[in-house]
Amino acid sequence: MTRARDLILRALEDLENDDFKKFKLKLRTLKLREGFNAIPRGILENLDRVDLTDKIVCCYLEDYGLVLTAEVLQEIGMREEAVKLLETGSHLAGNAAQPRQHSSATSTVLGIHFVEKHRTSLINRVTSVDAILDRLHGSVLSQEQYDAVRAENTHQNKMRKLLGFMVAWDKSCKDQLLEALKDLHPYLVQELERN
Structure with missing residues (x-):
């Protein structure tokens, strides 16, 4: 079963080295949802793609981690990758019990408004x-x-x-x-x- 963690890792693995550096920089500076704290710079700088995925999921949980990863991708100019990540994430089996609403929809299956x-x-x-x-x-x-x-x-x-x-x-x-x-x-x- 595909999980948000797997999708985050896949998105990070698709980044070129320069884009991965930009991703880490933007992740550190992006305004986060209330109740979440930024990963300290000293820790973030030395993380590879696998370790960063684990840190994102550990600090932000899987659902918000997926959304945050998409936001950072968008901020570094990778709009298509961000949209693809959110679309793929919206079909996670773990979220299948949450119905997708239309016409008066206020959120997606991942809880994204x-x-x-x-x-x-x-x-x-x-x-x-x-x-x-x-x-x-x-x-x-x-x-x-x-x-x-x-x-x-x-x-x-x-x-x-x-x-x-x-x-x-x-x-x-x-x-x-x-x-x-x-x-x-x-x-x-x-x-x-x-x-």
Whole structure:
């Protein structure tokens, strides 16, 4: 039976040496979910692919470790590999009991929220950012965060900034963003739900 640990190792084994170095650097600096700590630099530098896989699973557990590995891959410019890892991981036998939801989906079988899974597509394709901000202002976004996102000069930069705040959000905050997206970009959400 394939496990998340195996998929993480496979993804790391596919990296060229330079990309593996970038991966370790980004893993150390990426903002983590609440309750998780970064692997110390002194430990991380000397880990090979097998040992790093074990350390990721030990520190972040298998499900979040898989998601985190995909996030790091995306951050170092390996978007296709990140998507492939998440898609492969969504079919793990250990998660088969968790049904995949559609139309009102808020998460995938790995517990990854819709807005986390489709982060890149949302950054590239959402154009009604100001309207989304208006909906989230006060309930999800503080005035300072609202102003910071509004100050960005392109739709993509606004969405990137907005989604950067997501690491501190709970599920209900992400759900509010999803509801705003469904109202303002219903066809985009429907398309992404099918993927």
